[in-house]
Amino acid sequence: MIVREQPFLSLCLTAGYRNKLPVLRNTFLQMRRGEILGLIGQSGSGKSTMALAILRLLELKGGRAEGSIYLQGNDLMKMKERELRALRGKQIGLVLQSPLSSLNPALSIGTQLREAWKAHATGPSFDCQASIAAALTNVSLPAHEEFLHRHASQLSVGQAQRVLIAMAVLHRPALLIADEPTSALDVITQAEILGLFARLNRELGTAILYISHDLLSVASICHRIAILHEGDIVECGSTEKILESPQHPYTQKLIGALPATPSRAKAARDGDPVPQRPVRAANGKAKPTVAYEDTKGFARRQ
Ligand SMILES: Nc1ncnc2c1ncn2[C@@H]1O[C@H](COP(=O)(O)OP(=O)(O)OP(=O)(O)O)[C@@H](O)[C@H]1O
Numbered sequence: 001m002i003v004r005e006q007p008f009l010s011l012c013l014t015a016g017y018r019n020k021l022p023v024l025r026n027t028f029l030q031m032r033r034g035e036i037l038g039l040i041g042q043s044g045s046g047k048s049t050m051a052l053a054i055l056r057l058l059e060l061k062g063g064r065a066e067g068s069i070y071l072q073g074n075d076l077m078k079m080k081e082r083e084l085r086a087l088r089g090k091q092i093g094l095v096l097q098s099p100l101s102s103l104n105p106a107l108s109i110g111t112q113l114r115e116a117w118k119a120h121a122t123g124p125s126f127d128c129q130a131s132i133a134a135a136l137t138n139v140s141l142p143a144h145e146e147f148l149h150r151h152a153s154q155l156s157v158g159q160a161q162r163v164l165i166a167m168a169v170l171h172r173p174a175l176l177i178a179d180e181p182t183s184a185l186d187v188i189t190q191a192e193i194l195g196l197f198a199r200l201n202r203e204l205g206t207a208i209l210y211i212s213h214d215l216l217s218v219a220s221i222c223h224r225i226a227i228l229h230e231g232d233i234v235e236c237g238s239t240e241k242i243l244e245s246p247q248h249p250y251t252q253k254l255i256g257a258l259p260a261t262p263s264r265a266k267a268a269r270d271g272d273p274v275p276q277r278p279v280r281a282a283n284g285k286a287k288p289t290v291a292y293e294d295t296k297g298f299a300r301r302q
């Protein structure tokens, strides 16, 4: 008898905002335990709407969602606000785009981390300090007093994003939702943060819903990719499959629009035919593009 594993997260949602057509229309998405799933879609396609709907926070933005969201077998749509408060930050962590504005400027980093710990844990201050130190170490930040006394204004954007990630993983959530977590960062810091997500996934087993419109960064860390287009998931599959043989015209357009590699840029400058993506090998099978090879190299380095 074949026993199919229950999906870790399974949702089917219709969601939108007052007096507007729904942004998500019966949108279906499933995640596996411990995977990094990339959610890609152009600006305005509904990625953040889906993230907020999963956390049942859409109403705070004047939105509304209907349907089902099963996380580890529990229907979040049927939960009461009290149960949801116990879930947010404990079973589901959230990391947003603008780290400096997500931190409270009036409170020290240490105070904010302690508040995040107390929201879901009780016990002696020694336990709190140990959990905070472990979370900071997990994101490669110092855990000493001088750092804990700093305020957001005394951090670089990259450090602030690491603090927010430490806060989000403090209680070792089963699911981390990262909504464009690197878009405010320079490319080197972006690569470091991407590496950090890959390591957290590997070492803590945290499943990550990684939201972005940057296909290359998604490809560098995600096991699978889902493409959101016009309110629907039009394609979902392994990163290799999506990059090597995209089926939907929108996915094909996305891959065709990837930044030029040096050889493509030179061909374009010289007026030579620019190789299309994905490049077809002689046997007719899709061959990984140079950019994709780069992302595999990145993933290996983590
Ligand atoms: N509070 C709101 N009230 C009304 N409409 C909204 C609200 N928030 C978002 N929208 C609309 O819902 C649609 C989806 O927005 P959403 O923020 O989910 O897109 P997104 O895919 O996250 O875009 P981006 O990549 O720019 O972050 C957009 O058309 C947007 O204008």
Ligand SMILES: [Mg+2]
Binding pocket: 047, 048, 049, 179
């Ligand atoms: Mg968004």
